[in-house]
Amino acid sequence: MAAPESAETDLLSELRAVFTADPLIDEYGILPQDALPGDGSHFFVQEHKLAISRACLQTLFYQGVSKLEDPQWADAATRAVLLSSGDHYVAWHRRKLLVMQRAVDLEQELRLTAVVFSLRPKAGNAWSHRRFVAAEVAATATPGDLSTLWREELQVCAVLAHRSARNYYAWTHRLWVARRLGERDLAREVAWAQRAVAASSSDRSASHHLEQLLLLTSGRDGSSAPAPSVSNLEVATPAAIVEAERLVKENPGREALWQHLRSLFAATWSTVGGADVSLAPSDVESLEFVVSPHPEDSQRLDNEHRGGSPWVEAAFQIRFAHRCSTTPCAWNEGEQHRFARSHAMFVLFHVLRALRSTNPRHALVSVIQGRAVFLLAELQAGSSPQSAAMSTEDHPRPTGTAGSALSSDSHFNSGSHPVFWSALALDVAEFSPATTTRNPGR
Amino acid sequence: CRALWTALRNLSRPMVENLVEAGFAQQGGADPWAALAPVDSDAVYSIAADDPERRVKIRLMRERHVLYLLKGLQGLSASYVCLDASRPWLCYWITHALDLLDALHPARPLHHPQSTARGLRLRIVQSLSFCQNSTGGFGGGNQQLSHCAPNYAACLALLAIGAAGQTSPGETLSDEDLAVREAAWGAIDRVAMYSWFLSLKDPASGGFRMHDDGEVDVRGTYTVIAISSLLNILTPELTKGVAEFALACQTYEGGFGGEPGVEAHGGYVFCALAALALLGRAKEADLLSLERWLADRQTHHEGGFQGRANKLVDGCYSFWQGGTGALLAFLNAPESCPPIRWTCDQPDPSSQSRASGHDAVHPDFPCGLCFDSTRLQQYTLICAQQFPEGGLRDKPGKPRDYYHTCYNLSGLSAAQHPPTKHDPVVWGDASNLLPEVHPAFNIRKTAAHQALEFFSSQPSGHATLLHLFEERNKLRGSGDVA
Numbered sequence: 001m002a003a004p005e006s007a008e009t010d011l012l013s014e015l016r017a018v019f020t021a022d023p024l025i026d027e028y029g030i031l032p033q034d035a036l037p038g039d040g041s042h043f044f045v046q047e048h049k050l051a052i053s054r055a056c057l058q059t060l061f062y063q064g065v066s067k068l069e070d071p072q073w074a075d076a077a078t079r080a081v082l083l084s085s086g087d088h089y090v091a092w093h094r095r096k097l098l099v100m101q102r103a104v105d106l107e108q109e110l111r112l113t114a115v116v117f118s119l120r121p122k123a124g125n126a127w128s129h130r131r132f133v134a135a136e137v138a139a140t141a142t143p144g145d146l147s148t149l150w151r152e153e154l155q156v157c158a159v160l161a162h163r164s165a166r167n168y169y170a171w172t173h174r175l176w177v178a179r180r181l182g183e184r185d186l187a188r189e190v191a192w193a194q195r196a197v198a199a200s201s202s203d204r205s206a207s208h209h210l211e212q213l214l215l216l217t218s219g220r221d222g223s224s225a226p227a228p229s230v231s232n233l234e235v236a237t238p239a240a241i242v243e244a245e246r247l248v249k250e251n252p253g254r255e256a257l258w259q260h261l262r263s264l265f266a267a268t269w270s271t272v273g274g275a276d277v278s279l280a281p282s283d284v285e286s287l288e289f290v291v292s293p294h295p296e297d298s299q300r301l302d303n304e305h306r307g308g309s310p311w312v313e314a315a316f317q318i319r320f321a322h323r324c325s326t327t328p329c330a331w332n333e334g335e336q337h338r339f340a341r342s343h344a345m346f347v348l349f350h351v352l353r354a355l356r357s358t359n360p361r362h363a364l365v366s367v368i369q370g371r372a373v374f375l376l377a378e379l380q381a382g383s384s385p386q387s388a389a390m391s392t393e394d395h396p397r398p399t400g401t402a403g404s405a406l407s408s409d410s411h412f413n414s415g416s417h418p419v420f421w422s423a424l425a426l427d428v429a430e431f432s433p434a435t436t437t438r439n440p441g442r
Numbered sequence: 443c444r445a446l447w448t449a450l451r452n453l454s455r456p457m458v459e460n461l462v463e464a465g466f467a468q469q470g471g472a473d474p475w476a477a478l479a480p481v482d483s484d485a486v487y488s489i490a491a492d493d494p495e496r497r498v499k500i501r502l503m504r505e506r507h508v509l510y511l512l513k514g515l516q517g518l519s520a521s522y523v524c525l526d527a528s529r530p531w532l533c534y535w536i537t538h539a540l541d542l543l544d545a546l547h548p549a550r551p552l553h554h555p556q557s558t559a560r561g562l563r564l565r566i567v568q569s570l571s572f573c574q575n576s577t578g579g580f581g582g583g584n585q586q587l588s589h590c591a592p593n594y595a596a597c598l599a600l601l602a603i604g605a606a607g608q609t610s611p612g613e614t615l616s617d618e619d620l621a622v623r624e625a626a627w628g629a630i631d632r633v634a635m636y637s638w639f640l641s642l643k644d645p646a647s648g649g650f651r652m653h654d655d656g657e658v659d660v661r662g663t664y665t666v667i668a669i670s671s672l673l674n675i676l677t678p679e680l681t682k683g684v685a686e687f688a689l690a691c692q693t694y695e696g697g698f699g700g701e702p703g704v705e706a707h708g709g710y711v712f713c714a715l716a717a718l719a720l721l722g723r724a725k726e727a728d729l730l731s732l733e734r735w736l737a738d739r740q741t742h743h744e745g746g747f748q749g750r751a752n753k754l755v756d757g758c759y760s761f762w763q764g765g766t767g768a769l770l771a772f773l774n775a776p777e778s779c780p781p782i783r784w785t786c787d788q789p790d791p792s793s794q795s796r797a798s799g800h801d802a803v804h805p806d807f808p809c810g811l812c813f814d815s816t817r818l819q820q821y822t823l824i825c826a827q828q829f830p831e832g833g834l835r836d837k838p839g840k841p842r843d844y845y846h847t848c849y850n851l852s853g854l855s856a857a858q859h860p861p862t863k864h865d866p867v868v869w870g871d872a873s874n875l876l877p878e879v880h881p882a883f884n885i886r887k888t889a890a891h892q893a894l895e896f897f898s899s900q901p902s903g904h905a906t907l908l909h910l911f912e913e914r915n916k917l918r919g920s921g922d923v924a
Contacts, residue, residue: 058520058523061523061526065526084523085523085524085526085527086524087524087527088526088527088582089527089582089587089589089652089653089656090527090581090582090586090587093587093653093654093655093656096655120524128656128657131657166750166753168700168705168707171704171705172700172701172704172705175703175704202752203752204705204750204751204752204753205705205750208693208705208706209705211694212703254752255738255751255752256751256752259695259751259752262694262695263693263694263695266694266695266731267694270694338742346734
């Protein structure tokens with residue numbers, strides 16, 4: 001049945017024999033020929049780890065490429081190609097056809113992707129293949145097998161995300177699996193994600209994953225998620241925001257955590273649609289307290305219930321950001337204050353946008369606008385050390401060509417870029433920074 | 443000549459011959475290396491930051507980058523096996539970078555009378571045509587399955603090669619250049635490509651698969667829409683549901699991910715926004731949030747862009763994020779920008795007049811971009827250039843490669859040509875100016891307009907294209923693969 005061994009396929013048949021002898025190989029590496037045991041063979045297996053000699057790699061690759069279309073050698077040839085070039089989409093496509101014909105074992109297939117990941121953890125085509133095979137397995141699995149499968153997938157994702165931080169493909173795969181978990185497994189996944197976010201303060205991928213899971217459990221994801229129970233809804237926002245705030249305070253100056261807080265706020269805010277912005281009198285009071293220059297007013301906010309109206313949440317966020325921007329930190333203080341002010345700007349922007357679109361003449365509008373301008377000036381003043389002295393005089397106009405580094409620094413920081421100028425529709429003559437420094441808050 | 447050889451004695455002979463052959467070294471002419479200021483890159487950065495008076499004008503090392511790029515066309519080392527299924531990408535990165543450095547078709551004064559620069563272009567065309575399949579589309583190499591990504595790269599490389607040499611619409615091409623254009627643009631089999639694109643469409647999500655039975659994501663969607671726009675094979679059958687898919691990829695942060703729900707990432711942001719802009723549906727996305735996310739991606743300390751929040755700066759995102767910023771500027775204020783053509787349906791841009799006088803942007807932000815273009819140029823010229831070998835890189839400490847060379851230069855071009863300004867903004871030496879890049883396609887703007895002009899007169903429309911494809915298959919007989 002096997003084709004006669006010739007010089008063109010000797011390495012392929014060796015490789016095939018290696019994988020047949022030990023189907024549990026889960027990792028591989030490429031070593032110099034001297035490091036392998038001396039009987040001249042190009043492959044060595046011990047404890048399910050495969051070593052390939054560097055000397056034979058080129059020949060192996062060429063033999064693989066030449067035999068990709070040959071049905072008798074397809075399995076070995078694709079393995080040969082993939083071990084040298086893990087992202088080779090033609091080889092993965094060939095294996096996909098083998099899987100669809102069930103010419104290979106699906107468990108082995110998943111194991112092969114894990115082997116390729118040991119040297120190429122970010123090979124997009126390998127991840128796509130893994131997703132395809134997992135879907136095939138899931139289609140015909142019993143519920144018990146299914147949970148084993150998903151647990152295995154989650155384990156692989158966790159290991160690879162740890163090995164190469166913020167591995168986009170690993171996290172995407174994890175989200176894909178999470179969308180297919182049962183309710184109990186999903187709750188466990190949420191707990192895992194919360195621990196992952198707390199463990200690594202600069203991992204935006206982990207915090208994004210947590211946000212997606214929270215959306216999933218609150219049923220707003222729109223995809224096929226299990227119907228949320230009442231207890232799940234509580235998990236979705238206020239507790240998560242409180243947790244995010246705690247992380248932000250404990251890990252100063254981490255952009256990923258501030259981004260996480262912003263996303264959670266945006267998720268709560270998204271319930272504030274364009275047409276039905278219902279602003280209750282208590283909401284107005286909360287917002288007024290917060291934007292008022294008198295700090296004791298904002299303490300009245302503590303009596304409000306969090307998780308009720310999004311406007312109250314906005315008020316809490318502004319107060320939190322204000323506190324963070326004035327609290328000294330042991331490290332990363334400059335970054336923390338910058339991000340905090342930027343966060344306050346973000347929330348104010350959303351509040352203003354919603355107010356303007358429905359009720360432009362509301363008394364709050366000018367109050368919030370004034371507060372926003374003051375914040376902008378603070379952001380500009382605090383951005384670079386040289387510009388602190390320049391905050392009370394006119395900003396130098398940057399020259400277009402050969403612009404000096406100084407002037408471009410003083411204008412560049414994430415809080416004062418043109419988006420917010422245009423969004424706030426400020427009349428520059430009325431609210432120029434020169435006047436603002438004389439009139440804080442009003 | 444002696445001075446030239448003295449300066450070049452450290453280079454290998456084939457590299458020198460290359461240089462002469464491509465017309466960049468004049469026999470007996472001035473020493474091309476004399477203008478380079480041999481300074482240490484760290485000292486350069488501190489001089490630029492502290493003392494405006496004594497600043498050395500940082501220069502883009504054009505000649506050395508060109509040498510590096512030409513070397514790549516000759517042959518690549520064994521470590522490039524990981525790109526075996528991506529040969530058209532290498533052709534595109536090198537060709538586009540050469541085009542931006544004005545080296546694909548050297549300017550007349552430097553042109554060596556016996557130059558084989560044209561020969562080089564024809565060789566690239568021939569290599570790429572081996573990657574094309576008769577069932578439509580380009581694959582990663584000879585006899586490889588057609589795949590959206592190398593298809594995109596191959597088409598762009600061919601379009602750039604065919605358009606090289608004509609920098610203004612009225613210029614007439616020489617006969618040899620016309621021959622190259624015919625070979626390059628004629629090599630693309632539009633008709634077969636259209637039916638292949640149709641086969642990749644996923645009716646459930648509206649997006650496109652990367653290859654037969656491949657994954658659906660916004661990359662595939664962008665590559666199909668971009669090439670279809672350029673080749674005039676964009677039809678309602680192709681675009682149905684595409685905009686909805688791209689819009690669904692926007693996250694709460696404002697950026698776009700690879701699929702709906704996935705983390706926002708620089709590369710996918712560009713793909714999604716460019717696809718939406720080409721379909722004319724960009725206003726349906728939340729552009730304000732996108733602008734904010736994008737502005738936050740410019741790193742505070744280095745000035746270059748990062749791909750996602752809290753990650754490190756990377757030179758290639760100068761284009762993926764910076765180019766998106768340029769696109770946004772076009773979308774926000776189209777009437778104050780120079781006319782630009784996105785698809786074959788639009789009128790010829792040279793007939794449109796430009797809004798004059800009134801500067802539509804805030805005086806403190808003269809470029810109208812949501813990021814600081816000066817800082818981006820500084821990052822590219824100071825940190826991304828590999829000194830002294832040439833080539834550009836991810837960040838200092840990483841090795842140079844062709845992908846980063848291509849996208850660093852594209853980002854530099856995008857930063858130098860803010861859409862709302864009449865004149866380019868160049869930091870450093872005045873010779874750093876690069877030609878303007880089309881923000882949606884990433885080839886030279888003039889090349890994109892020429893290609894759109896040419897292909898707008900070719901047969902188009904769903905029924906016509908399918909009919910032509912059928913006719914051709916009947917002539918060839920069924921089952922023909924080669």
